[in-house]
Structures are given as C-alpha cells and as structure tokens.
Amino acid sequence: MSATERAASRSADDRAGSPLVPGDAGSRDPVVRVSSLTKRYGEVVAVDDVTFSLVAGTVTGFLGPNGAGKTTTLRVLLGLAEPTGGEALVFGRRYRELDQPVQRIGAVLESNDFHPGRSGRDHLRTLALAAEIAPRRVEEVLALAEIEAVADRRVKTYSLGMRQRLGLAGALLGDPDLLVLDEPANGLDPVGVRWLRTFLRRFAGGGGAVLVASHVLAEVAQAVDRVVVIDRGRLAANAALDELTGGGRTLEDAYLELTGGEMS
Numbered sequence: 001m002s003a004t005e006r007a008a009s010r011s012a013d014d015r016a017g018s019p020l021v022p023g024d025a026g027s028r029d030p031v032v033r034v035s036s037l038t039k040r041y042g043e044v045v046a047v048d049d050v051t052f053s054l055v056a057g058t059v060t061g062f063l064g065p066n067g068a069g070k071t072t073t074l075r076v077l078l079g080l081a082e083p084t085g086g087e088a089l090v091f092g093r094r095y096r097e098l099d100q101p102v103q104r105i106g107a108v109l110e111s112n113d114f115h116p117g118r119s120g121r122d123h124l125r126t127l128a129l130a131a132e133i134a135p136r137r138v139e140e141v142l143a144l145a146e147i148e149a150v151a152d153r154r155v156k157t158y159s160l161g162m163r164q165r166l167g168l169a170g171a172l173l174g175d176p177d178l179l180v181l182d183e184p185a186n187g188l189d190p191v192g193v194r195w196l197r198t199f200l201r202r203f204a205g206g207g208g209a210v211l212v213a214s215h216v217l218a219e220v221a222q223a224v225d226r227v228v229v230i231d232r233g234r235l236a237a238n239a240a241l242d243e244l245t246g247g248g249r250t251l252e253d254a255y256l257e258l259t260g261g262e263m264s
C-alpha cells in the first residue's frame with residue numbers, strides 16, 4: 001500500500017500527526033528518535049547532546065546555519081557515522097538493524113554519487129535491481145520527480161536541480177515511510193522549490209514523515225509543520241511552526257533570534 005493509499009484509509013485523527021503524548025509511547029512510536037546525540041570529530045563537537053523526535057504525517061524542517069551539525073546528525077541517523085554518545089533511531093531501531101531499510105527510509109544526502117556516463121533511468125534501474133524492486137517502479141518515480149523527459153540523458157548533462165530530482169526519485173524507489181533530505185533545494189529554481197514543497201506536503205498527507213535539513217529558511221518555511229533548529233551543534237528549538245510564529249513574528253524572526261542573528 002502506498003503512502004497515498006494509506007492516507008485514504010486513515011482516520012482524520014491519525015492524519016493530524018499530533019505529537020507523541022508522554023505515557024502513550026506504546027501506541028504511537030516516533031518514526032525518528034534522536035536522544036542525547038553527540039558526535040565529536042577530534043576537538044570538534046559537531047553535534048552536542050541533541051534530542052528530538054518525529055511522528056508520521058509531518059514535515060519537520062531541520063534548520064541551522066552552515067556547520068551547525070545538520071548533515072552530521074543525518075549521517076548518524078542513516079548509519080553512515082557512529083555516535084560518540086546517545087543514539088539516533090529510526091522506527092525504534094538503529095538504521096543498520098532495520099530489515100528492509102529501503103522500503104522504510106528514502107534519503108538524499110548532499111553528496112550524491114551518480115555515474116556520470118549513465119542515464120537517469122539506468123541509474124534508477126541499477127538501484128532498483130540492487131534493492132529487488134520491480135523495474136516498473138522506476139517509471140513511477142521518474143514521474144513523481146517529474147524527470148521523465150530527461151530520463152535517457154546521461155547524468156553528466158543534468159543541471160544540479162535535475163540531479164536533486166534524480167536523487168529524490170531514487171529515494172522514493174522503495175515507497176518509504178520516511179524521507180530524509182539534506183539541503184534538497186540546492187540548485188532548484190523557484191519553480192523547482194515550489195514543486196518540492198508541494199511534494200513534501202503531499203508525502204506527509206499520505207502518512208509519511210519528512211525530515212528536511214536546510215540552511216535556507218525560505219525554502220522550507222512554507223512546507224513544514226515542525227521546526228528543529230540546531231546551532232553550533234546544540235538544539236536551539238524544537239517546536240510546532242505555530243509555536244514559533246504568530247503575532248507578527250515570522251519564522252525568520254524566530255530563527256535569527258535563536259541562532260544569534262547569524263546568516264550564512
């Protein structure tokens with residue numbers, strides 16, 4: 001069943017994606033749980049005692065200036081780096097302990113490796129083959145990412161925006177319940193950014209959870225339900241969008257206050 005079909009079969013109450021109530025942990029486990037996560041690289045404390053969680057049906061903006069620790073947090077979450085302390089769990093487990101990670105989590109990190117001489121379609125077919133996903137799903141994700149028109153071109157001829165969409169198409173192959181995106185709007189033009197926001201809203205509307213890291217507030221502000229702000233490795237805010245905004249205060253105002261007004 002796809003995220004969209006699941007949406008139809010869910011009660012309105014369920015879809016609302018209300019935050020986990022303490023004491024109700026058994027009935028609604030968070031999709032992501034980051035607990036007291038610390039990651040050091042030698043002297044550098046990239047992530048410093050960070051705690052937050054995500055529930056299904058929500059888009060969470062993971063915001064902070066360059067160097068704040070966003071990518072490091074995502075890398076630990078995806079099992080690409082080991083925590084120095086604390087833990088980062090997806091669906092209650094460490095990423096590497098998941099049975100079928102591709103069908104649960106789709107991720108697009110900053111450095112996407114595509115074989116430059118391969119076409120986008122071939123790239124996706126290779127991924128599908130490795131993950132034992134039916135080839136027809138490749139056509140579906142090409143359509144979802146709206147890159148059918150360039151699917152047979154070599155990836156080396158793609159713009160950065162097309163590569164972002166190809167990365168997203170790859171992340172969708174397993175029809176995951178969680179999308180983890182690192183700076184997904186890099187290289188997208190304004191039409192692309194708007195498309196991305198709509199896409200993320202729809203994904204969450206179908207019951208999926210999204211964690212989207214960005215240092216550019218405007219890209220994600222209109223798409224998120226919740227905001228986790230990190231600054232110099234430390235959690236600066238973890239709140240619903242409407243808790244941070246309102247009364248003439250914009251998310252940008254809140255963000256600049258929380259991060260000491262540093263723009264990057």
Ligand SMILES: Nc1ncnc2c1ncn2[C@@H]1O[C@H](COP(=O)(O)OP(=O)(O)O)[C@@H](O)[C@H]1O
Pocket residue numbers: 041044045046064065066067068069070071072073
């Ligand atoms: N592999 C690494 N080795 C050493 N330092 C690192 C490494 N990865 C990240 N860092 C440092 O950790 C901090 C956080 O980086 P990062 O997580 O990439 O931030 P962001 O994604 O928010 O821009 C930075 O000071 C960065 O230089």
Ligand SMILES: [Mg+2]
Pocket residue numbers: 067070071072110182
């Ligand atoms: Mg980063």
